[in-house]
Amino acid sequence: MLELREHEHKTLLALQKFKGKASLEQIVKESGLPDAAVMRAALTLKEKGLIKITEEKRTVATLTSEGLEYAKKGLPERRILNALYSLDGQAEITQIAEKAGISVKAVPLALGWIIKKNWAVLNKEKNTLALTENTSAKKPQKGIDEKLLEILADKDKIVIEEIEKNLQEAADVLKRRKLLETREKAFYNFELTDAGRKLVKKGIKAAGEVTQLTPELIITGKWRRTKLRKFDVTAPGPAVYPGKVHPLQQIIQRAREIFLEMGFTEIRGPLVETAFWNFDALFQPQDHPAREMMDTFYLANPNAGRLPSKAIVDAVAKVHEDGWTTGSRGWGYKWSRKESRRLVLRTHTTAETIKYLATHKKPPIKVFSVDKVYRNEQVTYKNIPEFHQIEGIVLDKNVTLRDLMGTLKTFYSKFGLKKVEFWSCYFPYTEPSAQAMVYHPKLKRWIELCGMGIFRPEVLAPMGIKHPVLAWGGGLERLAMIELGLNDIRMLYGNRLDWIRRTPICL
Numbered sequence: 001m002l003e004l005r006e007h008e009h010k011t012l013l014a015l016q017k018f019k020g021k022a023s024l025e026q027i028v029k030e031s032g033l034p035d036a037a038v039m040r041a042a043l044t045l046k047e048k049g050l051i052k053i054t055e056e057k058r059t060v061a062t063l064t065s066e067g068l069e070y071a072k073k074g075l076p077e078r079r080i081l082n083a084l085y086s087l088d089g090q091a092e093i094t095q096i097a098e099k100a101g102i103s104v105k106a107v108p109l110a111l112g113w114i115i116k117k118n119w120a121v122l123n124k125e126k127n128t129l130a131l132t133e134n135t136s137a138k139k140p141q142k143g144i145d146e147k148l149l150e151i152l153a154d155k156d157k158i159v160i161e162e163i164e165k166n167l168q169e170a171a172d173v174l175k176r177r178k179l180l181e182t183r184e185k186a187f188y189n190f191e192l193t194d195a196g197r198k199l200v201k202k203g204i205k206a207a208g209e210v211t212q213l214t215p216e217l218i219i220t221g222k223w224r225r226t227k228l229r230k231f232d233v234t235a236p237g238p239a240v241y242p243g244k245v246h247p248l249q250q251i252i253q254r255a256r257e258i259f260l261e262m263g264f265t266e267i268r269g270p271l272v273e274t275a276f277w278n279f280d281a282l283f284q285p286q287d288h289p290a291r292e293m294m295d296t297f298y299l300a301n302p303n304a305g306r307l308p309s310k311a312i313v314d315a316v317a318k319v320h321e322d323g324w325t326t327g328s329r330g331w332g333y334k335w336s337r338k339e340s341r342r343l344v345l346r347t348h349t350t351a352e353t354i355k356y357l358a359t360h361k362k363p364p365i366k367v368f369s370v371d372k373v374y375r376n377e378q379v380t381y382k383n384i385p386e387f388h389q390i391e392g393i394v395l396d397k398n399v400t401l402r403d404l405m406g407t408l409k410t411f412y413s414k415f416g417l418k419k420v421e422f423w424s425c426y427f428p429y430t431e432p433s434a435q436a437m438v439y440h441p442k443l444k445r446w447i448e449l450c451g452m453g454i455f456r457p458e459v460l461a462p463m464g465i466k467h468p469v470l471a472w473g474g475g476l477e478r479l480a481m482i483e484l485g486l487n488d489i490r491m492l493y494g495n496r497l498d499w500i501r502r503t504p505i506c507l
């Protein structure tokens with residue numbers, strides 16, 4: 001009699017119950033073993049030539065959350081129809097929608113369906129809806145789409161290939177309405193081979209192996225007579241989804257660690273800043289386009305904040321007006337204190353950098369921040385209104401643009417980005433100014449990583465700083481997208497469990 005491992009033994013016995021031919025689900029149910037255990041046993045049995053495994057791709061359908069809601073409450077067009085019956089067959093649309101418990105937003109779509117189904121007619125001028133001749137004579141029966149919803153409501157999933165033709169068509173309709181989702185799934189069937197059948201007929205028995213060495217086995221000395229089961233590390237195991245740090249948080253953490261490795265210290269500041277720190281102290285004129293409502297979120301309440309010492313404010317005002325002692329001609333306009341007191345959601349972390357410099361002037365200084373900033377942008381694949389900036393400065397006696405480029409090259413190379421170039425550009429607060437670009441091999445183009453430069457005298461003089469300050473700042477999400485191979489920034493913030501699960505624990 002052939003000795004088999006326990007799981008193989010159980011799998012074969014279960015298979016025998018089904019006359020030698022069964023699906024994975026059937027075996028799981030019959031044997032009481034978990035999916036993965038049956039699958040592992042089946043693979044070994046196949047290797048021994050005792051069974052055959054066939055794989056079939058099927059389409060599994062499940063309801064979306066909206067579909068689930070309709071499965072409980074009824075399709076919106078059905079609810080409108082019912083409301084119409086209780087309103088004597090004709091009524092104004094808002095009244096019907098209220099009665100049916102349908103939000104204003106969902107009304108047009110629901111009307112579309114009720115008209116398409118010929119359950120009611122719309123009077124556009126009066127904005128009313130009325131039953132048709134047919135529906136006022138008799139309540140329409142449940143449609144096939146509603147039947148399918150009902151089935152799915154208490155089944156939670158179905159295999160499309162296993163339902164009737166007309167239900168399959170209904171599934172298509174529900175899918176287009178985004179009430180139902182489908183995905184491909186592999187189904188496995190097992191069948192005894194001739195050798196397998198012969199063997200089962202002769203009789204099989206389990207080999208009493210153990211998979212775990214217990215204290216009891218050791219104390220009693222039974223381990224001496226026990227067969228320990230060998231592990232097959234290549235066998236398929238069940239999928240486990242442990243909790244893990246979100247990929248974006250991992251990258252934020254990495255950026256922090258890299259700065260720390262390079263000898264920088266972290267600084268942080270409030271999300272709400274005065275326009276003074278966000279713009280004025282950085283020599284951005286008060287009519288600068290970036291200040292306009294388009295880009296900046298201004299606070300309505302409270303709408304003004306406190307300014308720093310009179311000496312700093314006066315110096316900044318003078319620098320804007322005529323350049324003060326810096327040799328610059330300034331912007332040549334009347335600087336407004338009121339404008340600078342307005343509160344904004346900071347548009348860049350450079351606001352924190354300059355604020356820090358107002359109270360820290362002694363070389364050497366190396367500080368950084370990785371923090372949230374806000375810009376009033378339309379949400380697209382590459383823009384979101386709330387994102388993170390990586391920012392850093394170096395203040396020291398004789399630092400130059402070369403030091404800045406070297407620092408950035410080192411920083412980004414620690415992220416694995418080697419092909420970094422510096423292209424010249426413009427910022428009101430730095431001279432010279434540049435942007436760090438990286439070549440993206442997958443997208444085959446250059447991507448901007450950050451803005452950089454050396455702070456202008458117009459920025460440094462009012463803070464009483466006598467040494468050059470190298471500064472840079474750029475989007476973190478951009479870096480995250482390159483790291484994670486994403487082409488849509490929304491992926492980082494959407495609740496995309498499937499993607500999060502697929503992303504390795506350690507990036």
Ligand code: PHE
Pocket residue numbers: 347348349350427430450451452453471472473474
């Ligand atoms: N603050 C700039 C931005 O938000 C980046 C920058 C920082 C540029 C420091 C130069 C110096 O794009």
